[in-house]
Amino acid sequence: MPRFSNSALDATAALRALFDATPLQRNDHLSARYGAEIWLKREDLAPVRSYKLRGAFNAMRKMRAANPAQSHFVCASAGNHAQGVAYACRHFGVQGTIFMPVTTPQQKIDKTRTFGGDAIEIVLTGDYFDQTLAASQRFCSEVGAHFLSPFDDADVIEGQASVAVEILDQLGRAPDLVILPVGGGGLAAGVTGYLREAAPGVDFRFVEPLGGASFAAALAAGAPVTLKKVNSFVDGAAVARVGALPFSRLAWVHPEQVLLAPEDRICITMLEMLNVEGIVLEPAGALSVDVLPELAGEIAGKTVVCVTSGGNFDFERLPEVKERAQRYAGLKKYFILRMPQRPGALREFLAMLGPDDDIARFEYLKKSARNFGSVLIGIETKSAANFARLAAELDAAGFSYRDITDDEALAEFLV
Numbered sequence: 001m002p003r004f005s006n007s008a009l010d011a012t013a014a015l016r017a018l019f020d021a022t023p024l025q026r027n028d029h030l031s032a033r034y035g036a037e038i039w040l041k042r043e044d045l046a047p048v049r050s051y052k053l054r055g056a057f058n059a060m061r062k063m064r065a066a067n068p069a070q071s072h073f074v075c076a077s078a079g080n081h082a083q084g085v086a087y088a089c090r091h092f093g094v095q096g097t098i099f100m101p102v103t104t105p106q107q108k109i110d111k112t113r114t115f116g117g118d119a120i121e122i123v124l125t126g127d128y129f130d131q132t133l134a135a136s137q138r139f140c141s142e143v144g145a146h147f148l149s150p151f152d153d154a155d156v157i158e159g160q161a162s163v164a165v166e167i168l169d170q171l172g173r174a175p176d177l178v179i180l181p182v183g184g185g186g187l188a189a190g191v192t193g194y195l196r197e198a199a200p201g202v203d204f205r206f207v208e209p210l211g212g213a214s215f216a217a218a219l220a221a222g223a224p225v226t227l228k229k230v231n232s233f234v235d236g237a238a239v240a241r242v243g244a245l246p247f248s249r250l251a252w253v254h255p256e257q258v259l260l261a262p263e264d265r266i267c268i269t270m271l272e273m274l275n276v277e278g279i280v281l282e283p284a285g286a287l288s289v290d291v292l293p294e295l296a297g298e299i300a301g302k303t304v305v306c307v308t309s310g311g312n313f314d315f316e317r318l319p320e321v322k323e324r325a326q327r328y329a330g331l332k333k334y335f336i337l338r339m340p341q342r343p344g345a346l347r348e349f350l351a352m353l354g355p356d357d358d359i360a361r362f363e364y365l366k367k368s369a370r371n372f373g374s375v376l377i378g379i380e381t382k383s384a385a386n387f388a389r390l391a392a393e394l395d396a397a398g399f400s401y402r403d404i405t406d407d408e409a410l411a412e413f414l415v
Contacts, residue, residue, distance in 0.1 A: 005197045008161035008190070011058045015162055018057055018091060019047050022163075024170040024305070029276055030289070034296050037303040039175070041167055044285050044311025048115055050236070051163055051309055052084035055186055056148055058159025060088045063146055071095055072145035076136035078104045078129060080236055080310055081150035086116030096120040097145065099136035101129055107314050151186030152243035160190030164198075167191075167305055174199035176302035179295075181287035181309050182206045182215045182258075183237035185246025191307070193249055205295065206253060207287040210260045212238030218247050219255050233263045233324075236284030236310050259291045264328035266290050267321045270313075285310040327405055330384030332360065337375040338400040339364065352393040356382040372400075 023042045030038040043051040056075075063070055075085045076099040089096035096116060100109060102124045113122060123139075126132035140147045149156060168174065178195065180188045188206055195202045208215055211231020218224045218241075226241045266283050269290040273279045281289075288306035292299070326332035339345055346364075353359070361378030381387065394401055404410045 002197045004158070004161070004193050007158050008165050008194045011054075011061075011159050012162040012165040014061055015054060015057060015159075018053070018087075021166040021170065022046050024167060027277065030292065034292060034304075035300040038292070039171065039303070039305045040279075040289075041163060041305055041307045043163065043307060043309050044279070044281055048080065048083040048087050049311045050080035050084065050282075050285075051160060051187055051307075052080040052150070053087055054084075054162050055151070055153070055156035055159035055190075056081065056084035057088045057091070058162075059148055059153055059155035060085075060092055060094070062155045064092060064094070070146050072097070072143060073148050074136055074140040074143075074145045075099070075148045075150070076129070076133040077150060078132075078235065079108055080312055081148075082108070082112045083115050083312070085148055086112045086120045089119040090115065090117050094119065097123060097136075097139065099123045099125060099132050099139070101126050101132045103127055105314060107316075108312070111312070149243075151184030151189075152245050153186075154245065157186050157190045157193065157246060157249070160187045161194040162190075163187065163307060164191040164194040168195070168199060171303070171305070173303075174202050175305045177203045177205065177295075177299060177304045179205045179207060179288040179291065179304065179306045181237050181284055181307065182208050182242070183212075183239050183284065184243045185215060185250060186243065187307070187309065188215075189243075189246040189249040204253070204257060205291065206250075206258045207261055207291050208258065209234035209238050209266070209283070209287070210262045212240070213258075213260050214239055214242045215247070215250070215253075216255065216258045216260065218242045219251075219253060219258065223247070231263055234261075234266065234283040234287070236282055236312075237287060259294060261287055261290045262328065264324040267325035268328060270321055271325050279308070280311045280313050281308055282310045282313045285313075326380065330387065331382070332378065332380045333387055333403060333405045334361070334376070334378045336402045336404055337377055337394075338372040339375045341371055341373050348397065349394075349399065352390060352397070353379070354381070354386055354389065357386060357390065 022045050025040050027038050027040050046053055071094045074097045078101050082098045096119055098120055125135045182188045192204055214227050224242050224244055224247050230238050230240050232238050266286050269286045270281055273281050285308045358380045360380045363376040365374050
């Protein structure tokens with residue numbers, strides 16, 4: 001067996017001292033919808049609720065074997081990598097210093113501290129991750145610690161390959177297609193590296209958030225490039241630059257194999273998985289499931305494995321997820337309406353609303369020196385078609401209005 005496959009098998013065997021294989025579950029709901037065998041590789045059920053522990057553990061294990069005197073490890077992360085490193089530090093009984101941005105939610109800080117206990121120290125520094133990363137690397141050099149990269153490291157990639165080892169063992173055969181989320185590229189490089197050697201007939205699709213498509217940009221340029229702007233909503237996969245080492249191992253990927261998932265559409269997938277299946281996924285963890293509708297025509301009758309990469313979701317974000325999902329589905333819109341300042345104008349407008357229309361937001365500023373007042377109004381409904389009917393009634397009545405739902409800057413300021 002080729003060298004990488006052997007290393008992945010060794011990493012998987014070593015991991016069993018830490019946790020059992022995460023479940024590979026056939027999902028009846030999705031299978032029935034797409035006429036396929038849809039299996040979910042539940043990395044959201046790992047001890048730190050993401051696959052990141054695999055790579056952190058393997059890199060730490062191999063460094064300790066090569067240099068037993070190395071007992072101080074450093075990382076920079078605002079999420080899953082920090083928790084994986086913290087867990088591994090406690091397991092090996094080594095010292096860990098974890099740098100996190102000052103803006104990191106308290107829930108993530110607390111979870112990292114819980115996993116690491118007395119083995120770790122958390123340093124909050126920098127408003128942005130680039131500042132945090134630079135501070136962690138300076139500190140690492142100063143104290144002679146070992147820096148644990150979240151994805152740009154051969155041993156980390158090898159550890160993530162254990163996901164693929166478990167898939168083949170649990171399924172008992174090679175799937176037709178594996179769908180993988182891509183952030184820095186460590187998981188994708190590890191899983192494809194193993195399966196291309198152990199099961200060369202497997203096909204792959206790679207999913208990135210639309211607002212953080214650094215892998216697609218790298219494939220187009222022929223080398224990693226830094227995105228000028230990144231939408232941070234899918235925080236587990238939205239990176240400005242795919243890792244150099246992962247990209248070198250993924251350069252064979254054809255651009256058509258990379259799919260981009262709109263952030264608001266991902267919210268619909270998250271809510272469906274929660275409400276229908278009772279599965280809690282973070283935005284990055286929902287990426288592989290989110291693109292199934294785009295692949296419906298080519299996966300019928302096939303065996304498909306979706307890697308649900310993480311479930312570290314803060315339920316304080318649930319209202320935002322619901323809001324984004326409704327807006328993407330066309331079930332919620334925001335308008336600025338010019339309301340005539342005359343008796344009965346508001347009553348006239350309210351009469352235009354249908355039985356399924358609900359006012360979710362209403363702010364009216366009356367200015368006595370003007371003939372019209374400005375209204376910010378948010379409306380929820382049960383069918384997107386209801387908004388076409390409402391617009392027709394507003395036009396017929398001569399009301400002046402503006403739909404600001406998709407005006408990102410204005411909606412963010414007013415809503």
